[in-house]
Amino acid sequence: MREMGRRSEAAPHPFRAQFLEKGRSDEAGAVPPVRTSGEGQREGPYPGEGAFFLTGRMSGGIVGRACAEDARAPSDARRAVRRPAEPPLVTAHRVDGRDLVHAANEAAWALGIAPGMWLTQARVMAAGLHILPADPEGDRAALHDLAVALARRWAPTVAVSDDTGLFVDLTGVAHLHGGEEAFAERLLRLLARLGYAARLAVADTAGAAWALARRGPAPVVIAPPARHVDAIEPLPVAALRLEEAHVRLLDRLGVGTVAELIRLPRKPLMRRFGGALVRRLDQATGRAPEPLEPVVPPLAVSAVQRFAEPIATPEPIGRWMDILCARLARSLAEAGLGARAVLLVAERIDRRDQRLRIGLARPSRDPAHLSRLFRRRIEEVEPGFGIEAMTLHVLRADPLAPEAIGGALDEALGDGTPDLAPLIDALANRLHGRAPWRVEPVESDVPERSAARVPALAPPDRRPPALGADDVRRLAAAEDDHPWHPRWPRPVRLLPRPEPVEHVLAELPDHPPKRFTWRGRSYRVVRADGPERIGGEWWRRPAERDAVRDYFSVEDEEGRRFWLFRRGDGVRAETGDLSWHLHGTFG
């Protein structure tokens, strides 16, 4: 992070001396003023400490140009902006037991709905108002992502100003986009494409830019250099990022605009309001520095090796795989990451790149494991006339804290469960993405739904959420039963779909079949058990409200055991059509 303001305080910057000449010549006396051709001294409204504007070559004592960008209707309302004929949409949140509007889209603004309004009032104002719960965390994350994207492509220093705004330091950047107007226009076009309704202001100080973006007369305000104080003077005092109590007090004192506030004597102001108000005022006018805390875009982790002589045989390819994996592991360790997907690109002389992609079930930065996974697939690399460069790209990474080196010792001692992650990775990469899975019990009596596939490394049993102190379920002292009953007969093999059986001879309402035909063969039932009645799950599908299956386990004279069911309970017609199906086979 560049601490622009503070650096100049520690050691007076030669350029700063120009502007200090008039007021505080004592500080700058030893340093002769440096003048660059074509760049004279610009006087701010406050001689001696005025704000200044410098293009290109340097960044001075305080932020040169800052542009605050206001995403007025963040993430939730994004889609609304994209389509013009969108119905009014607001997001709501709850403050002190009241439901308030958090953000509103264009259509809602047009109807007079503004953030902070009671939700009931907004409902009255717009019939058919679409309301979503506010997601401040998501909004902040989206804003941070936007800041990172801007820092990558638009300007090196981008800071998040508050929940709805960004500061972009334009020092030495605007001319790359063809000037400030062109920059503002392009940025607004980009944001509109992304679905943000934005307001934008360019001024000499971050505070002034913030004020003009929020309270300025137009969506895009560009204050001419050194005229930013003139630009913010007609704005209300709330534009200065003051505390709400201070704004109310100033209002009662009859101070409405920034101009009136500036003209007040400073000392009583300081006594009455404390330092915060004066600091905000100074930050807006440029008397006080305001260091920005820029977002740091994460760097992609990769490892590259170019070869002086192209390589074409498996041994050097394998060896370089090892070396690159070791390098990648070091970079990952420095970044505190573990790789989840890694791509190896082998650049061939004839520009036909060979790509190998491996996935990992769990974040890992073990070089031996990574290179083993690559070496297994070494035969997929076709070197052709030779490979002149190899690169490892981390496609996906998760945070991974430093690991204890106890694994090998634990295994030798025979304690602990064996680590299956390397095996799962090896299998998944051999099966080309058809990763191994586990089966997890589901609380459902319908056989097809009672088992769910989960990723192989998912935690086997998730603890249920802790119950509240007055939860009625606390009264039940018994442990929860396993969702699968250990005694009720369940087949080992379940047919993918129940198959209809024909020529069934069975008495109603609850007798097992005596004879049935399945897949063209007839079976005579000797023994049978049942019925086990399983009702439809109406909470999943309304059509299952009355549905009933009566399951029977039957055995034929040769000892083959089947799981049959009949649709319907045999009494009420709406429970099923009394057709028989075979669902599985017992061992």
Added chain:
Amino acid sequence: MSQTLAELRETLRRIEGDGYQRRPSLPFGVSAIDGKLANGGLRLDALHEVAGARPCLGDDASATLFIAGIAARAWGPVLWVVKRRDLFAPGLYQAGLAPHRVLYAEARDDAELLAIMEEGLRHRGLGAVIGEVKRAGLAATRRLQLAAEGGRTIALLLKGHARDGADPLGQPSAALTRWRVKSAPSAPLSFEGVGRARWRLELVRQKGGEPFEMLVEAPDETGRIAVPARLAAGPAPGRGADAEDVARATG
């Protein structure tokens, strides 16, 4: 280092004398079967083959349950390589194979399936590796047997019936034991219902031992098969064959 540690532990155990010794084989816990097996049980570091007696789903399910019972009594996680997803985990759970222990993988063909099994055997962190194949030649089974040697992972191959009707256990194979499972009428009850399932279990071939055939009861919830007990009330009337089986199995 790990070998030294293991040896030291073994020595300590012998000095302490708690009688525990790591056995290289997995016994059935039924003396009638274990006594006839060359190693007193199924060797852990070896390949074993199981097949249903007839090409029907019922016998296939019996063979599956037989394998599930063995895997349930193995020590660690289980890798089950399938080609079709028709295994029903609640049914396996009733044979003692808890869902969190089983890792499933799906292979496209027999070659891929055997390769995955080999991968699982070489990992050394699994208790059992199970695969369902149509056919596996001598070379493929020998590869599996070699991969299993030196570890503690039991390799179980469930062989399906090919279209030509050939005996799945008839081909040459490197497996230590070959089992054939056939569903048999269940244990008779004095009331209406289906009793504990029974199988006619046949050890077709074993290295260093004689083949045998007997009637057994399907695994209970801990995966243990049992030999039918002589019923106090005597077998149900008209089930002469059953009584003969019981007599032969116990006597």
